[in-house]
Amino acid sequence: MAKNILLTAVGGQGLVLATGILAEVALRSGLDVKTNDVIGLSQRGGKIMGSVRMGEKIYSPNIAPKEGDILIAFEALEAKRMLPYMKEGGVIIKNNYEMVPSLVQQEKTEYDPDIDSLLTGKGEVISLDATAVAKRIGHPAVANILMLGIAARYLEIDDAIWHQVIRENVPEKSIEMNIEAFDLGKAGTY
Amino acid sequence: MERKVITGNQAIARGFYEAGGRVAASYPGSPTVELLEAIQAYPEIYAEFSTNEKVALEVAIGGSIGGVRSLTSMKHVGVNIAMDPLMTFTQTVINGGFVLVSGDDPGMSSSQNEQDNRILGKFANMPILDPSDAQEAKDFTKLAFELSETYLRPVMLRITSRLCHSRSIVTLDEPQAPVYKPFVPDIAKYCMLPPYTYEAQHRMRDKVAELAQSAGQMEINRLEHRTDDVLIITSGLMYQNLKSVTDDISVYKLGMVYPLPIEYIRELSEKYRRIIVLEEMMPFIEDELKINRIACEGKNLFSFTGELNIEDIEMGLIEGGVIKDSKYAQLSALETTERAPLFCSGCPHRPVFDILKKSKAIVIGDIGCYSMGLIYPFEVLKTNISMGASVGMVKGMRKAMDMNGDHQPLVAVIGDGTFFHSGLSGFANLKYQMNDEENITYLVLDNSTTAMTGGQPTSSSNKMDGAGQDILIDDVLQSMGFHDIVRVDQFQYKEAAKTIGDAIKRPGIKVIITTRPCALHFKIREPHFYVDPTICIACRSCVRTNCPPLRMKQYDNIGLKSSIDPDQCVGCSICAQVCPVNAIKRFGSETQGGSNG
Numbered sequence: 001m002a003k004n005i006l007l008t009a010v011g012g013q014g015l016v017l018a019t020g021i022l023a024e025v026a027l028r029s030g031l032d033v034k035t036n037d038v039i040g041l042s043q044r045g046g047k048i049m050g051s052v053r054m055g056e057k058i059y060s061p062n063i064a065p066k067e068g069d070i071l072i073a074f075e076a077l078e079a080k081r082m083l084p085y086m087k088e089g090g091v092i093i094k095n096n097y098e099m100v101p102s103l104v105q106q107e108k109t110e111y112d113p114d115i116d117s118l119l120t121g122k123g124e125v126i127s128l129d130a131t132a133v134a135k136r137i138g139h140p141a142v143a144n145i146l147m148l149g150i151a152a153r154y155l156e157i158d159d160a161i162w163h164q165v166i167r168e169n170v171p172e173k174s175i176e177m178n179i180e181a182f183d184l185g186k187a188g189t190y
Numbered sequence: 191m192e193r194k195v196i197t198g199n200q201a202i203a204r205g206f207y208e209a210g211g212r213v214a215a216s217y218p219g220s221p222t223v224e225l226l227e228a229i230q231a232y233p234e235i236y237a238e239f240s241t242n243e244k245v246a247l248e249v250a251i252g253g254s255i256g257g258v259r260s261l262t263s264m265k266h267v268g269v270n271i272a273m274d275p276l277m278t279f280t281q282t283v284i285n286g287g288f289v290l291v292s293g294d295d296p297g298m299s300s301s302q303n304e305q306d307n308r309i310l311g312k313f314a315n316m317p318i319l320d321p322s323d324a325q326e327a328k329d330f331t332k333l334a335f336e337l338s339e340t341y342l343r344p345v346m347l348r349i350t351s352r353l354c355h356s357r358s359i360v361t362l363d364e365p366q367a368p369v370y371k372p373f374v375p376d377i378a379k380y381c382m383l384p385p386y387t388y389e390a391q392h393r394m395r396d397k398v399a400e401l402a403q404s405a406g407q408m409e410i411n412r413l414e415h416r417t418d419d420v421l422i423i424t425s426g427l428m429y430q431n432l433k434s435v436t437d438d439i440s441v442y443k444l445g446m447v448y449p450l451p452i453e454y455i456r457e458l459s460e461k462y463r464r465i466i467v468l469e470e471m472m473p474f475i476e477d478e479l480k481i482n483r484i485a486c487e488g489k490n491l492f493s494f495t496g497e498l499n500i501e502d503i504e505m506g507l508i509e510g511g512v513i514k515d516s517k518y519a520q521l522s523a524l525e526t527t528e529r530a531p532l533f534c535s536g537c538p539h540r541p542v543f544d545i546l547k548k549s550k551a552i553v554i555g556d557i558g559c560y561s562m563g564l565i566y567p568f569e570v571l572k573t574n575i576s577m578g579a580s581v582g583m584v585k586g587m588r589k590a591m592d593m594n595g596d597h598q599p600l601v602a603v604i605g606d607g608t609f610f611h612s613g614l615s616g617f618a619n620l621k622y623q624m625n626d627e628e629n630i631t632y633l634v635l636d637n638s639t640t641a642m643t644g645g646q647p648t649s650s651s652n653k654m655d656g657a658g659q660d661i662l663i664d665d666v667l668q669s670m671g672f673h674d675i676v677r678v679d680q681f682q683y684k685e686a687a688k689t690i691g692d693a694i695k696r697p698g699i700k701v702i703i704t705t706r707p708c709a710l711h712f713k714i715r716e717p718h719f720y721v722d723p724t725i726c727i728a729c730r731s732c733v734r735t736n737c738p739p740l741r742m743k744q745y746d747n748i749g750l751k752s753s754i755d756p757d758q759c760v761g762c763s764i765c766a767q768v769c770p771v772n773a774i775k776r777f778g779s780e781t782q783g784g785s786n787g
Contacts, residue, residue, distance in 0.1 A: 010529070023195040023357045033195060034323070034430075035357040038299060039220075045738055046531030059433035061356045064500040066519040081526040099758075100741050101529040105733060106567050107742060112527055131757065140757050 001031070001156050002055030004063045008082045009074035010099045011039070011046050014144035017169060018072070019050035021148060024165045026054035029157045034061035047078055070154055072147050074130070075099050080115045083122065090123040093150050095143060097131035126150055133190040134181060139174065142181040149185020159186065192362045198353040201324035201360050202291060203228030205331025206261050209287070210368035211235060213253025215246035217611065218643035219265030220300035221351035222293035226263055227646075234368075239646050242577075242611040243268035244275060247290070251279050254288040254344075255380060257371040259335050263291035266307045267576065271612065273310070280314045280344055281390035283379040285371050287335035288344040290316070295351045296470040297497040302557070302576065304495060306472040311346040311448055315394040317401055318346045318448040319410070320426040324358040326410075330445060333410065341397045348447070350470065352497065353427050398449050406454030410445025413458070420512050421462035423455070423475060423486070428468045428498060435504045436513060447475060452482045459484050466491065466510065470498050530565050535738050536714050536760035538637055538706030541680045542603075543568045544735050544768065545687045551601045551631075551694050554587065556580040556613075558605035559642040559708075560635050567736050577608050581616025581632075588628050599694045601631045607640035609663060610649040621670045624699055631693045632701045634663055637708040645711030667701055674700040681706055683767035709760055716761030717777045723751040725773035732765035732774060740765060 005022060009015040016037050026033035033054045051063045068086040072093045073079030079094045086092065094115075104111045119125045128150075134143035145166060152162055163179055170178045184190040196204070202225055206214065214237040216226035229237040236253075240246035243264040253260030264272065269292050276290070292311070295301040311318040319334050321327040327349060334345040378386045405411055416438055424432055425444040432441065442458060444450070459465050467476040467488035476488035491506035492498055498506075501518040508516060533540045543563045546553055547570050555564055555571030556579065564571035573583065584602040591597070604613050620630075638651040649661045664675050676693070680686045686704070693700040707714070721732075723745045732752050733740050739758035742750050754765070756777065766774035 011531070012534075020357065027193065027195045027359055033357075033359065035195075036352065037355045038352075039355065045529075045534065047529040058358075059430040060427070060500055061352075061358065062431060062434070062499050064434075064518040065521040077527060077529065080524060081529075083524055084522055099738065101527050102532055102567055102736055103527055103530075105736065105741055109527055118524070135757075 003053075003069045003155060004067050005052040005054075005070045005072065005151065006063060006068045006082055006085055007050035007052070007072045007074070008078040009048055010078065011048050013074040014141060015048055015050050015074060018144045018148055019052055021165050021169055022052040022054075024169070025155075025157050025161050026052070028161045028165065031055060032058045034058045036061045047081065049078075049082065070151055072151055074144060074147065076115055077101070077112055080112055080118060083118060086122060088123065091151075091154050092119055092123060092125045093147055094119070094125065094127045095130040095147065096127055097129060097143070128190065133184070137181050137184070138177040142174070142178050145170070145178045146181040146185040146190065149182040150188070152182070152186050153188075193359055194362060195357050195359050196324055197224065197355055197357050198321070198324050198327045198349055199223075199225040199355070200228045201327035202263070202331045202347065202349070203231075204360065204362065205328035206259075206289075207232045207235065208328070208363050208365045209332045209335045210259055210366040211261055211335070212258035212286075212368055213250060213256075213260040214238075214262070215240045215249035215253075216263045217241070217243045217246050217268055217271075218640050218646040219243075219268050219293070220643060221295060221354035222263045222265055222291060222349070223643045223646070224354070225291060229261075241649055243271040247272035247279075248275050250288065250290075251275060254284050254286045255373060257286050257373055258368060259287040261289045261291065264293065265301065266292055266294045266305050267301060267303060269307055269310055270305075271577070276314055276344075278382045280316060281382050281387060281394060283342045283393070284338055284344060285373065287338035289331065289334045289338060289347055290344060291347045291349060293349055293351060293354055294471070297351070299351055302574065304471060306474060307346070308348060308447060308474045309472065311348065314344070314346075315398055316344050316346045316448070317341065317398070317446060318348050319445060320348050320447045321353065321445070322426050322429045322443070323353070324356070324360045326445070327353065328360055330410065337401070341401050343394075343397055350427060356427075402449035402452060405446055405449060406451035408446060408451075411451060412443045412445070414441045414443065416440045418462055420464045420466060421458060422466050422468050423479075424468040425475070428470060428503070431498065431500050431503050432468060434500045435507065435517070439512065444475070448478070450475065450478050452478070452484070455479065456482070456484055459486075466512065468492060468498070468503065468506075471495065531562055532736055532738060533559070533562060534710050535758050536709035536762035538680055538704065538709065539563065539635060540735055540737060540762075541683050541686060541764050542633065542635060542690075542704055543570050544764070545683075545690050546570045546601065548687075549601070549691060549694055551599045554580045554584045554600065554602035556602070556604045556608050558608050558635075558640075560603055560605055561642075563603070567734065571603070578604070578612030578616055580604055581613050581620060584630055584632070585620055585623060588630055592628065597629065599629050599631065601633065601694060603633045603635055605641070606634065606636040606638065606650045606663060607648040609634055609636075610661070614666070617667065617672075618670060620699060621672060626698045628699070629697050630699045631690075632699065633690070634701060634703045636663055636703050636705055639708045639711045641708045641711060645708065663703055672699065672701055674698055675703065676701070677703045677705055679706065680704045681762060681764065683764060709762065714760055714762070716763075717779065718754065718756045718759035718761050719763065719766055719774050719776050720754055720756065721752045722773050722775060723748045723753075725771055726751040727771055727773070728752065729770060731768045731770060735764055735768060737765055
């Protein structure tokens with residue numbers, strides 16, 4: 001199995017953790033793996049992206065334009081920004097939760113209205129309000145693990161490996177909540 | 191053997207541990223912040239965040255002379271701060287192995303410039319190693335200590351931001367037992383004054399030349415022969431990116447980029463029809479070859495700035511006629527609303543910049559989270575140069591303006607981390623050169639942490655964890671002789687605005703210390719606020735504070751009014767305090783907002 005996975009978010013949404021979990025499950029499935037986390041100026045509020053490449057032999061951690069198999073977008077506008085990196089027919093998992101950039105907040109421009117129409121026909125698109133589902137599970141912060149659960153449907157990796165790696169990487173008091181989020185995402189029963 | 195998937199930074203930390211390293215020092219700066227934090231996880235090692243890079247380098251120099259393997263890490267511009275001790279230490283004979291890790295930032299994802307520190311490594315007569323993934327980052331760290339002790343030189347391990355944060359699989363090894371080499375005083379080795387410096391010049395040159403001689407046989411400099419047509423000479427991540435483009439071209443992968451095995455490369459240049467150098471930023475390897483009269487290409491095909499990604503390398507090779515068919519698309523970006531970074535919800539800098547924006551004063555900036563005060567929508571800061579520069583700059587600007595009859599107030603800002611990093615000597619100067627007629631207002635934004643790099647301690651931040659080793663900024667400035675010093679709680683918006691506004695009008699040097707800690711690092715979370723749309727007059731005073739949860743929203747039957755996303759609000763109360771009609775209230779509270787006690 002060779003997969004190029006892109007992740008995108010606004011700082012503070014748990015992207016680095018998600019990238020780390022993807023890397024670890026790939027390693028434990030016997031694959032080669034390399035990742036990037038591109039973190040800009042600020043911890044919070046800026047756009048950030050990650051990439052995970054897994055397969056038999058991986059050289060560069062970078063994903064070239066139109067080479068992405070799966071896009072996990074924790075924020076809707078950031079999904080649009082990453083579209084040029086996706087293959088035709090790829091899998092796009094998008095959180096509909098909106099975080100407004102300063103330009104939108106200050107009413108200089110609209111929050112891009114064309115995101116859903118741009119995604120249509122690009123491949124398999126799974127849109128959900130992951131933040132709302134995560135709040136129902138117990139905390140908005142588990143939206144990232146919920147979305148990893150959805151991505152797991154497209155990766156041939158045992159649930160046992162996922163569960164173990166999640167247990168080892170999330171705060172102890174939120175382990176059960178995160179496992180539940182993963183399972184709901186994987187089963188699609190959120 | 192245990193295999194783990196770790197970042198380049200973590201791999202260097204592991205390599206230091208496996209090499210038996212014992213003293214490490216750093217100043218936090220992206221992309222190498224996490225390196226020292228990872229070293230701190232090994233209790234055998236002494237690892238400190240020092241007050242600046244010069245001090246960090248000096249602590250590591252002391253570790254080396256004191257007899258243990260020592261490492262210092264810093265971002266590329268940090269090496270500038272440390273250049274003074276480095277340029278003389280490099281003349282000495284190291285005792286314990288010494289490695290300087292320089293985190294370069296091609297593409298400037300989090301830096302104010304793009305300087306290529308290979309130049310500085312050469313300038314300092316240091317061998318430079320350039321790993322291409324996490325495994326090499328670990329292996330090269332261990333090799334760097336061996337080279338350091340064999341050739342008696344400090345060694346530079348140069349790593350780029352991409353690789354610092356990139357994870358890949360690393361095989362862990364057992365740590366070596368550290369070797370303690372007791373300090374033996376030796377004036378010729380450690381005391382760099384003439385005549386001892388005369389010999390040092392020869393020693394530096396000879397050791398680098400010796401290393402260049404053996405570089406052709408080093409395993410980390412590896413020839414991967416394919417055809418006799420083109421040979422690409424490359425190093426670091428560029429090797430991995432190139433391999434993602436093609437495996438059909440001959441490659442000479444350098445693990446050590448200085449000194450180069452020039453004679454070996456000269457032999458190669460006779461075997462191959464063309465030599466192409468692939469490197470990010472400056473033509474460093476290319477220039478080394480050219481000054482040694484080895485014909486090559488490089489920057490005619492690849493950009494001198496920014497990162498060289500897979501598709502950029504492919505395009506350069508197509509332009510150069512090396513490959514014909516394109517596998518990769520060039521990026522055709524979709525026009526998407528820009529998302530600039532902004533102050534966090536509850537950030538203590540927000541009310542300060544809201545007040546300064548309304549003051550219309552000229553504000554001199556410095557380096558830290560508060561540098562974001564220069565971007566839209568605040569656009570308050572008018573300069574941004576380097577750590578601590580605001581303190582000296584404000585003096586020179588004041589002089590230049592006053593001598594031309596321009597007496598409008600000048601304000602400058604500095605954070606607590608930057609104050610201790612390199613602001614102190616500027617303040618000493620400011621006091622010594624003080625003129626009571628000059629109008630300068632200095633805001634020290636003390637948030638008790640080095641916030642931008644993820645919340646490392648500063649010299650004033652121990653007050654938050656009770657260790658009692660903190661230095662109070664007011665005490666320091668009082669001792670220097672500044673007398674117009676006020677502390678303000680910027681979450682008491684109106685009082686803070688009055689204090690700052692009054693100070694700006696007074697002549698002399700006024701220092702205002704803002705005291706609220708970083709909302710993110712100290713995880714400040716109070717019950718959130720909400721907007722009562724029936725009271726809101728849509729004046730946008732709150733929205734202009736640029737707090738992430740605030741947004742104008744269309745309410746049914748009421749119209750366009752302000753709103754607050756409860757998931758993002760941490761309850762700092764600033765929006766409620768700037769609201770002229772008390773439309774913003776704290777959730778679960780009958781009383782209206784107004785203060786956050």
